[in-house]
Structures are given as C-alpha cells and as structure tokens.
Amino acid sequence: MKKLVKVVAAIIENDKKEILCALRSPEMAIPNMWEFPGGKVEKDEDIYTALIREIHEELDCTIEPIDLYHDNTHEYEAFIINILCLKCKITEGTPTPSEHSKLIWLERENLESLRWAPADIPAVEQLIKEK
Numbered sequence: 420m421k422k423l424v425k426v427v428a429a430i431i432e433n434d435k436k437e438i439l440c441a442l443r444s445p446e447m448a449i450p451n452m453w454e455f456p457g458g459k460v461e462k463d464e465d466i467y468t469a470l471i472r473e474i475h476e477e478l479d480c481t482i483e484p485i486d487l488y489h490d491n492t493h494e495y496e497a498f499i500i501n502i503l504c505l506k507c508k509i510t511e512g513t514p515t516p517s518e519h520s521k522l523i524w525l526e527r528e529n530l531e532s533l534r535w536a537p538a539d540i541p542a543v544e545q546l547i548k549e550k
C-alpha cells in the first residue's frame with residue numbers, strides 16, 4: 420500500500436493581493452515544480468505548529484495561519500498526499516528562499532502560467548476563481 424503523507428502549505432498574500440509561489444529545487448522530491456511553501460506534518464504536531472515551523476525553516480519568516488482554504492488528497496505514483504492549504508499572513512520578516520530555487524509573487528489571474536505540483540492544482544483553481 421502507498422504511504423499517506425500529510426502536508427501543510429501556506430497561501431500567503433501581500434498587500435497587492437499577489438500570492439507567494441515557490442519553485443521546488445532540482446534536489447527536492449517533485450523537483451522543478453511550483454508549490455505553496457510548507458512541508459510534512461510531524462507525528463503529534465498540529466497543522467498550525469507544523470506550518471509555522473516549516474515556513475521558519477524554508478523562508479526565514481514568521482506567519483500566522485488564518486484559515487484552512489483547501490483540503491485535497493492526491494495519488495502520486497510513489498505515495499498519496501493529503502495536502503492542507505492554509506491562508507496565512509506574514510507577521511515578521513520577509514520570505515527568503517533557503518531550499519527553493521525561486522520565490523515569486525503572482526496575481527491570481529497569472530497563477531495558471533506556472534507548472535504546479537499536481538496535488539496543488541485544485542487549490543490554485545479555487546484561488547483563480549475567487550475574483
């Protein structure tokens with residue numbers, strides 16, 4: 420049976436209503452695809468603590484999760500992912516990539532120009548439809 424991986428991801432919006440998009444590096448799993456930054460929830464960790472920790476580690480800034488925006492389960496060839504995308508705001512610092520190849524801020528209508536990790540596509544579509 421495929422392993423089920425629980426992942427939390429941050430949808431971060433700036434004051435221009437642009438969304439933060441992160442490019443996975445060639446060294447990461449699911450390489451060279453765009454995602455919402457985040458990572459795996461550890462055993463005995465709640466999703467909010469996990470996301471705050473992951474964003475500290477990956478982007479060196481502090482976020483406050485606002486609400487759960489999208490919950491999707493997607494089957495990859497090697498594993499099954501349950502990805503929880505949370506809307507978040509930055510409370511301290513500026514996102515700086517340490518593991519990702521690139522970070523960009525994109526207007527909602529331009530999100531579909533990127534090559535997203537397959538598990539993220541429903542959340543991206545919901546964001547595009549939002550306005």
Ligand SMILES: Nc1nc2c([nH]c(=O)n2[C@H]2C[C@H](O)[C@@H](COP(=O)(O)OP(=O)(O)OP(=O)(O)O)O2)c(=O)[nH]1
Pocket residue numbers: 426427428447448449453454455456457458459460500502536537538539
């Ligand atoms: N962070 C994140 N991972 C995603 C997204 N979409 C998607 O399919 N994934 C996949 C890629 C990875 O296989 C897995 C997340 O693992 P990760 O490598 O980012 O997390 P992590 O830092 O906790 O990983 P690790 O060091 O423990 O291996 O979920 C997304 O939007 N954000």
